[in-house]
Amino acid sequence: MNQHVSPPAEAGIDAFDAGTVLPPASVDAEAPVRFARAFGAHLARQATSRERAGVRPTEEVAILKSSGLVNLLIPERFGGLGATLPTALQVLVELSRGDASIGALLCYHYTNSGVGRLFDIDGDAEALERRSAAGRWFWGNVSQPGSRGLKARPDGDGFRLNGVKHWSTGPSLADVTTVLSHRDDVAELLYAYIPADRQGLRYEQDWDHLGLRRAETVTMGFDDVEVRPEEVFRSSYGPVTSFPPLYVAIGELYFASVYLGSTFGALDAASAYARENGRPAPGSGVERLTKDPYVLHQFGSFWTDAEAGAAFLRQVAQEVQDGFDRRRTITAPERAALGVRASAVRAFLTKIGLEVTPRVYELTGARASHNDFGFDRFWRDIRIHTLHDSQHYKLRAIGDFALNGEAHEPPSFA
Template sequence: MSFDPDLSDPYLARAAALREIFARDAAARDREGGRPTEQIRLLKDSGLLKLLIPREHGGHGAPWSTALRIVREFAKVDGSLGHLFGYHFGSVHGAHLLGSPEQAADLYRRSAAGNWFWGNARNSFSKTLFGRRDGAWITVNGFKPFTSGSHVADHLMIAWLDEETRDWVFAPVPADRPGVIVENDWDAIGQRQTGSGRVTFADLRVHAGEVLDTGFDRGRPYRSLGVLQQQSTLLNVFVGSAQGALLAARDYTTTASRPWIHSGVEKHTDDPWVKRTYGDLVIRTQAATALADRALEAIDAAFARGRDLTEAERGEAAVAVAAANAHAGAVALEVTSTVFEVMGARASAAAYGFDRFWRNVRTHTLHNPAEYKIRNVGTWFLTGAYPEPGTFQ
């Protein structure tokens, strides 16, 4: 199994070309953090931000698997850009999964016409943002943490709790609307350019007509597919990071690593220990890739069913994504750490930035504990019960 993308797909070919550009300064940008402004501009120029928007609304109408494979490609060199690209589509499709068909069509058209990049401010764990209805307007105050992409977004998909009913309310708003304050205060050890810090909302005014109609098709299984898309983004960041770390380590090992003094070989790549270690890591990464590819098929099939998706079909997709996610995270943590053992001490120099692969994966896995996904897979295997639709499953 090769880690190369299918370049016969024009969108993957475009993404591979961008990946090479992103690779040039990925380590430096990781050290600096902040905003990947130029990289977002390149994404806009590429047309890939419209990838999943239906053709009738100005997009390319590609399947989810294509976007998620692109997440994987970007993560080979830059986990932050892979993360941002995948989360962009979660917000683009927010109206489709949470609103009415008319709202979805309108948002698709406007996003495609404006070539918008979307950020996220709808963390469902955080009950720190509230809205008060006053006639045709809602005034929103509070904050949201983990607002990935907010620092470079044209539009945000936001969620707040109604002060009276305590129901969740969702709406898309321009990122530069008065009352939206992007703090850009993300300071984690990894994913340093994702802008996943806090957005504060100070008397933000949202018109009732902007609010998504969550009553449409309420309870249908397809309404809960957003979380599977999010989890699929994360698992493909894991897979791409493992692949990228292996490829970068191989390049370093074959050109710069020196044999250990007691190895008895003249070339580091002739050391049986080095060969076996790489072989083990490659096999594990191939297995993670195969599970991820199976999950891509499940996601495509679920989204293709649309309103006709059954609970069982949704459950099968959830199990496939959970299994792939848990395995990919564990493999990526192992690969991104172990490669240092076969590269050697000099590979730990900050200038190379090889540590970014591990830091990115470690940061994501902490927000996305594998334990509960593994339990869900075990429960399904023992009882046939599917994971209950909800946050992270």
């Protein structure tokens, strides 16, 4: 019987140097990526044990806040770090490389904290951005536009919310959370943000799904919750019936970066195991697993796929950043085309992630299947999130663009 080899001893989260405060991009544009790489490597050493113990990510979120990483995309003139979308994606890849649950939390933070600036192209949501930067707000997500379990009722100049929203990521640890709700008076949406401790909010810790087990996804209950007039997102586009322009293009890349990080994380873990603990297969004729030609072939194939995905992500990230920089003049067809390009990146990294992550055992052997190593978490984390959107419909839309030149912005949800 093979002797079980234990993984390296795992340090607690408090062993990480949490005293770093990141400088603005104009001072050191690469500092956020270096920090995320170090933090991600630390997370990797304890991700499996903390997942198995069901530890809530309160300490990790505190580090994201204390470092200023939550302010990454807020312009410097408003008190943020002033980084670009490509930098944010690199940060998410590095964090997800260590623990996709933490990467997903920051992914949803960036998605939701950016809603104000996407809607308000006239004033760039200056007042909101300044408040978020000064308070180092961590943002939660209560969206799911297809869900009609939550209703917004006008109440003077504000609204009252009643109902339930499932699969809400991050609000139970957030300072504020977005809320997207159907209005009960007109065919429009209420898109707003509220403090996470607002009276009438209920958080149910009911997430018991395949992956992203520490991403703090909860069911939200709303019992006559107040939304004040100043908490409604200002829209430069008139009545709100869908997501703001460029939201889909940016969001698709955020999600894709989590998948890519998980894929690289699986390769990191498998290669470290193969070097340190791997045993060559009987009859292989090699002294070390890392010299087995079949293992080298597989690893080379997996690594090439991941690097191709990374290059695709970088290319489209710059295209979307350029579109954001032109957000006051970009046309609707241009925005729609960027959305398709970003969806193609996400579809490609979904394919690569789901092909590579469950096959890392081919690089390690049977002993690596012990649950202490947790090599299955990389696949589980990708699989659970990619179930949100059917790839069949996504690829159909991409095909319509590639074949017929047809691209469409998000439909009305109202």
